[in-house]
Structures are given as C-alpha cells and as structure tokens.
Amino acid sequence: MLALLQRRPSWTATELAAELGVTDRSVRRDVERLRALGYPVHASPGVGGGYQLGAGTRLPPLLLDDEEAIATAVSLRLASGGTVAGAGEAALRALAKLDQVMPPRLRAEVRAVHGATETLVGPGVEIDPELLVTLARACRDAVRVRFRYAGRDGGEYERTVEPVRMVATGRRWYLMAWDVDRDDWRTFRLDRMREVAATTWRFRAREHPDPVAYVQRSVTAAPYRYLARVRVHARPDQVRELVPPQVGRVEDDRDGWCVLVVGGEDLEWLAVHVARLRFEVEVLEPPELREAAALLARRLAAMTGTG
Numbered sequence: 001m002l003a004l005l006q007r008r009p010s011w012t013a014t015e016l017a018a019e020l021g022v023t024d025r026s027v028r029r030d031v032e033r034l035r036a037l038g039y040p041v042h043a044s045p046g047v048g049g050g051y052q053l054g055a056g057t058r059l060p061p062l063l064l065d066d067e068e069a070i071a072t073a074v075s076l077r078l079a080s081g082g083t084v085a086g087a088g089e090a091a092l093r094a095l096a097k098l099d100q101v102m103p104p105r106l107r108a109e110v111r112a113v114h115g116a117t118e119t120l121v122g123p124g125v126e127i128d129p130e131l132l133v134t135l136a137r138a139c140r141d142a143v144r145v146r147f148r149y150a151g152r153d154g155g156e157y158e159r160t161v162e163p164v165r166m167v168a169t170g171r172r173w174y175l176m177a178w179d180v181d182r183d184d185w186r187t188f189r190l191d192r193m194r195e196v197a198a199t200t201w202r203f204r205a206r207e208h209p210d211p212v213a214y215v216q217r218s219v220t221a222a223p224y225r226y227l228a229r230v231r232v233h234a235r236p237d238q239v240r241e242l243v244p245p246q247v248g249r250v251e252d253d254r255d256g257w258c259v260l261v262v263g264g265e266d267l268e269w270l271a272v273h274v275a276r277l278r279f280e281v282e283v284l285e286p287p288e289l290r291e292a293a294a295l296l297a298r299r300l301a302a303m304t305g306t307g
Contacts, residue, residue, distance in 0.1 A: 001030050003065075005041065005053040012050040066106060073098055073110040092166070095129075096136040127173050127190050132166070135175060135190070138198045139163045142205055144180065147196040149188060156194065161186070162203045165211035169219065169245060176211045178203075185209065187218040216245050225265045228289050231257050233280035242277055259284070267292035 004011060004019055011019075016027045031051060034041050040054035064072060076095040099107065111130075138145045145163055148156045161177035168174075173190040185208065208214075232239050236250045236258040243250065248262035260277075264270040271293040274281055283290045 001027070002034065002039065002053075005051065010044070010050040010052050016051065066109075069098070069102060069106050070109050073102065073106075092132055092136040093140070096133055096140060099133050099137075131190060131193065131196055132173070134196055134198055135163055135166055139165060141198075142203055144199045144201040144203055145177070145196060146199060148194040150192040150194065159188070160199075161188070162206075164205075164208050166190070167211055167215040169215070172219075174215045174219065176208070176214055178206065178208070185214065187215050216249055225263075226267055226270060226286060226289070227261065227263050228270050228274070228286065229284040230260050230262075230274055230289075231282040231284060232260050232277060233257055234277075239277065239279070268296060271296045 001016060001020060004016060013024045013027045017024050020027070022030075031041050031043070042052045042054045044050060044052065073095065076091045076098065102110070135145065137143075142162075144160055146158070146160050149159045150156050160180045161175075162180065163175055163177040165176050166173060167176060175188045175190060175193075177186060177188065178184075179186040231253060233256060235256065236252055239250045239258055239260055243260065243262070248260050251259040251261065253259050260274070262270065262273070264273075267289055270289060274283075274289075275293070275296070283293065
C-alpha cells in the first residue's frame with residue numbers, strides 16, 4: 001500500500017482494494033496501521049477524494065520499482081562527480097544506502113547502464129564509482145579499509161586506514177583517514193588506490209581535523225619541492241577567485257592584504273603564476289623565489305627590447 005500511495009497523488013479505497021486484491025475493510029485497517037507507524041495518510045471525502053500520502057516531519061522510506069531504482073542509482077553516480085556544491089557528498093551517501101539494499105540483478109543493470117554512458121566534464125581524474133561507494137560505506141560504518149597505494153616514487157605500498165571523509169577538489173578525489181601503520185592522519189588520492197577492500201574491523205571514531213582544511217593544506221603544500229608564501233594586495237575573496245583551492249591556500253592578513261600559500265616543483269613556474277594574479281605582491285618565502293622573479297623580469301624586459 002505504501003508503494004501505491006507513493007506512485008500517484010490520490011487513491012480511493014476501492015482502487016486500492018482492487019490493486020491489492022483485498023477488501024475495503026482491509027484497506028482501512030492498513031491505512032490505520034500506516035498512521036500508527038508515523039506515515040501521514042490523509043483521507044479526503046466526497047467525489048474526487050481518497051487517500052493521500054502527506055509530507056511528514058521525516059522522510060519515510062521510499063519504495064522503488066526496478067526501473068525507478070536503476071534510474072535513481074545511475075543519476076546518483078553521475079551526481080557524485082558533479083559540480084553542484086554539496087551535491088556530490090550527499091549523492092554518495094544516498095548511493096551507499098541504495099546500493100546496500102539493491103538486489104544483485106539490479107546492481108548489475110546499474111553498472112551496465114553507467115558503463116555505457118559518457119559525460120562531458122571538465123579536466124580531472126576519473127574515479128571508479130564502485131570505489132566511491134566502497135569508501136562512502138566505510139566512512140559511514142566506521143570500518144577499516146585496506147588497499148595498495150601508488151607512491152610518488154613509483155612503488156606500491158600496502159596501507160590500512162580508518163577513513164573519515166572524502167573530499168573532491170574539482171580535479172581529484174582525496175580520502176582523509178587515520179593511517180594505522182604510521183599512527184597519524186594522512187591524505188590519499190583515490191586515483192592512486194588499488195585493490196580497495198573494506199574490512200570487518202570496526203573502529204571508534206577519534207577527534208580529527210576539519211577534512212576540507214586538512215586536505216587543502218596537504219594538496220597545496222606537502223607534495224611539492226618548494227612552498228611559497230606571498231603577500232597579495234587584494235581581498236582574500238579576490239584571490240580565491242583566481243586560485244583554485246587545490247592549487248593554493250589563501251589566509252587573511254591586514255590592511256587590505258592577504259597571504260597566498262602555494263607549492264610547486266619549479267621556482268620559475270611559481271613566479272609566473274604569482275605574477276599572473278595582476279595584484280601587487282611581496283614575496284615572504286623562500287628567498288630563492290625573489291631571485292627567480294628577478295630573472296624572469298630580466299627575460300621579459302629583454303623580450304620587449306627595454307632591458
């Protein structure tokens with residue numbers, strides 16, 4: 001009956017009885033049982049009236065037929081990699097719940113549809129939806145995850161972690177987790193993970209840093225040879241419009257200035273990108289960045305014939 005009430009706005013008792021193969025008395029009894037369980041089933045008398053499922057204080061469980069379940073799961077997989085603020089994380093949570101209760105035959109249909117679908121998206125690293133679902137479940141259920149991780153040196157290493165949250169930067173996905181072997185918080189790129197498997201080992205959630213801030217700090221500083229700090233004569237929001245969060249971190253300063261923290265493998269590359277901000281800039285560190293900027297300035301002056 002709950003599935004029928006969700007299918008269309010209104011049903012008469014006679015229609016419900018015919019669909020369910022029961023008597024009108026059974027329909028009325030089942031309506032009372034639904035109300036006792038907390039479902040707001042309204043009854044409208046007269047011509048055009050009938051039973052309606054109203055909006056309650058909480059979202060009731062949705063009963064989906066096969067086609068609806070497939071369409072919903074495919075849409076959630078696409079949304080998990082979308083660009084709408086907040087939609088990706090919510091889609092992953094919903095997808096993890098749906099995937100848990102979906103029959104194997106429908107799960108296979110969803111994978112077939114998703115595998116035959118391509119989307120036009122911006123530049124980034126494509127992540128297997130099954131990996132997203134596995135990690136989303138592990139974060140939700142607080143279970144440890146094991147995987148092989150490709151290091152920057154080209155080798156692969158076995159890792160066991162206690163996952164907390166996934167963070168999407170727009171170009172890449174990252175997992176913030178407690179590294180059991182290293183006894184510290186770590187950030188892992190999902191595209192470098194192999195053979196990911198959730199274990200049955202449950203862990204007690206521990207206090208952790210803000211996942212978004214932690215991942216941003218990791219991706220803008222830790223992986224690079226050089227870490228530059230420059231004062232920019234602009235408001236933080238102006239700089240954030242020009243510098244994506246996965247590239248640099250913007251900190252508040254004073255008197256109309258802010259501090260940009262950005263990492264890179266090449267000092268000249270850093271000098272070029274800082275100069276492209278089109279704001280007055282003061283290099284705080286490292287001193288070698290000033291030398292790279294001076295060299296770049298001489299080259300540019302020579303190009304214009306004013307050197």
